[in-house]
Amino acid sequence: MSKEAMAIVVFGAILCVALVMFVLERRGVAARRAARGGREVDVSDLIAFGSAAGDANRNRAED
Template sequence: MSDQMIAVLVFGALCAGALVMFLLERRAVAKRRAEGREVDISDILFFGSEAVTGKNPAPEKKK
């Protein structure tokens, strides 16, 4: 197998890994939304780790 083919396979594996990680993250976000534990980035910046643990829940957002 040539060096170029190995490089293509490695790049493909990296892309597939990134895609799997993205899909897992989207599923986790959907699960948190369904459970009512949605955490916005601005809440993390303001409340810190307490926003994630639920000690300081974010106000309800109007949809």
């Protein structure tokens, strides 16, 4: 196998792994969103205010 063919195989494998990781991440995001009942929780709020930010967003959505 030539060097060019080997490079194509290696980069193809890297691309396949990247696509699989992307799909798994999107499925994880969807699962976490479903667990929160479809609510969006801003990560910056969680960093600044802890889990109380998630509670505040849930209470605001119910009003």
